[in-house]
Amino acid sequence: MSAVETHAGTRVLTYAEALNEALREEMRRDARVFVMGEDVAVWGGGGVFGVTKGLVEEFGTERVRDTPISEEGIAALAVGAAMAGARPVAEFMYADFMTLAMEPIVNQAAKIRYMFGGKARVPVVFRAQEGAGRGNAAQHSQSLEAWFCHIPGLKVVTPSTPADAKGLLISAIRDDNPVVFLEHKMLYNTKGPVPAGEHTVPLGVAERKREGRHVTVVGVHTMVHKALQAAEQLAGEGIELEVIDPRTLVPFDLETIVASVRKTGRLIVTHEAYERCGIGAEIVAQVVAQAFDALDAPPVRLCAANVPIPYAASLEMAALPQVDGLVAAARGLMA
C-alpha cells in the first residue's frame, strides 16, 4: 500500500532529524522556501525540539527567521508571503499556540484560492507539534487536528514515523495549498529508517502498518505505535489487528480503511485528540456510510477523555488512550 518513492540508500534517523533533512533538502532545491517561527534559529542551534538545527548556518537569517512571539502575525505574514511568490514554512512551537493564529489560517489561507475563483495559490506549510505524554499540561499538550480538518481548503498531515515525517514534509512544501503539518512531541526522538535524498510520500495515501484479519485499528501519531504494541500482545491470543496509519487526515484515504474493514468487519479508531467531535467521529461516520453491511460490531473510538490534558503522570495517563485499552477494546469486539 505504501507509495514511497526512494532513489537512494537508507539510514536510521530520529523523527526530528528526518524533518530537519526535509527542510534542508527543500531549501537547497528551491530558493523560494524559507522557515520562520519562534526560536527556530538561535535557540539551541535550531529550535526547542531541534527540528531546524543547523539551518541558519547553511541558509542565513533571511531564510531561517526567528520571529517575535506573535502567532497570528507569523501565520498571516506566511500567507502574504506565499501570495507574493514565496513558499514559507511557518513553525508554531506548540499546536496549542495556533489558537492565536486561527484567523489567518482559517479565514485567509484556507479560503483565498476559492474566494478568488482559483486565481491565487497559497503554498504555505504551518508546522507545529502537538500531543501529550511529558507533563506539559493543558495548554501545551492538546491535539487539535480536528479544528483544521473541519475547514475546507486546508490539508492536514500527521506523520508517525521518521520516514513519513521526511517524505510527507517534502510533499507538503511542494504542495500549492496551505498544509497544516502536525508533528508529535513524543515522536521527535523515535528512530527509524529514512531514505536519503529525494523521498516523498504523497498526501492522501494511508499505510497499512500491520496486516491482520480480525480488527482494523486506525491510529493517529503515537496511537499507531500503541496499536502495534496491542497487536503484538493480542497475537498470542489469536486475535489479529490490522493497523492502519492514515498519515494525512485531509485528503483522507478512506478507500484503504474501508477495504480493511470489509476484510475484518471490526473497527477501532484511536487518537490523542479529545473524543468529542474528534477525527475519529468523522472516520467512523464515513466507514459506516460506506461499509455498514461489512461491520460485525459497532465501531469503537479510543481517544483522549473530554477533559483538559492534566499535569500529574497518573492523570495524564488516564486521560489518554493506552495499549491496555486497545487490547481490551479489541477483545470486546471479538467476544
Place this chain on the structure above:
Amino acid sequence: MSAAVTSPPELSSAQLVDMLRMMLRIRQFEQRAIELYRDGVMRGTTHPYIGMEAVAVGACAALRRADRITSTHRGHGHCLAKGGDPRLMMAELLGRAAGYCKGKGGSMHIADVEAGILGANGIVGGGMGLATGAALATKVAGRDEVAVCFFGDGALNQGIFHEAANMAAIWGLPVVYVCENNQYAMSARADRFTSVPDPAVRAGSYGFPGLSCDGMDALAVYKTVGGAVARARAGGGPSLVVCVTYRYLGHHVGDPLNYRDKAEVEAWRTKDPIERLRAALLERRVLTAADADVMRAEVEREIDDAVAFAKASPEPDPATLAEDVYA
C-alpha cells in the same frame, strides 16, 4: 540606506488627468453598485467608498504594477485604482461566472493577484499581515516591490496591527500602512475607541515614521504615501500614513446612520475630493471644464458597459461548486 527619500516624483499632466478620471470611475462604479443593490440585483451587501476616492487614487498613483496592495471590506476603490477591471469587478458584484472570482467571492473578496491586488478582505485588519508578509517575501527574494496595506480606523485596534507593525519594523520591511480614517467604524466614532486623537503617533511605538495627511486631497495623499513608498523601496522600511477622510454614506447600504449629524456630513461634502482635484487641474490648466465634462460622460459610459457586461454574464453553474477549493 535612503531613509532621506521623502518625496515621490512629480506627477505629469497625463498622470494628473488619469487620477481625476480614476476618482470619477470609482464614484460612478459605487453609485451603480448601490443602485444594483437597492434594485435587488446584487446580493449580500456593499460598502460604498464614496467620499474617500482621493486615498486609493493618491496612494496607488505612487505604485508600480508589480507592487502589491491589500484592501478591506470597502475595497472597490482600491481595486480600481490598482488596475482592476471594472467589468470583471461588476460581474463579481452580481455573482456572475465572468466575475473576477467566478462568482465565488462577491464584493468583499475581489482580487487580481497579477495586478498586485491581494484581495479585498472581509475581516477587519485581515490585510495587515498579508501585506506585511508580501513585503517579507520581497525582502527575502531581494526584489524591490513595495506593499501598501489599506485599512480603516477600526482596524487600528485589532491585535494583528501590533504584531505586523512590530515585525515590519524589526525587519525593515517595504510596507506602507495606509490608515483611511473615515471617522467611523460602523457606529463608533474614531475618538470613542482609539486612545489617541491622531493614530499616526502609534508608529512611534514601533520606531518608524507616522504621518498624517488630508485624505480629501489626492495630491496630498500622493505626496505623503508616495514619500513613504519611495522610502520603503529604497530600503528605509515601513511607515504609517493616516489619511483623514470621510465616508459620505453609511457603513453599508442600509446603515441606519443614527450616529452622526447631517450637518457633519454636509460639512465634509464641501471638501469633496473629486471637486478638489478637478479645481486644481483647471487652475493648473492641465484640463478645461469641457474636458472634465467629457471625461465624466466617458466614465459613465464605461461603467454602463461594465454593468451590461455583468448582466450579460451567466450565473455560475452549480457544477462548479467544489472547484478551486484546492489547487
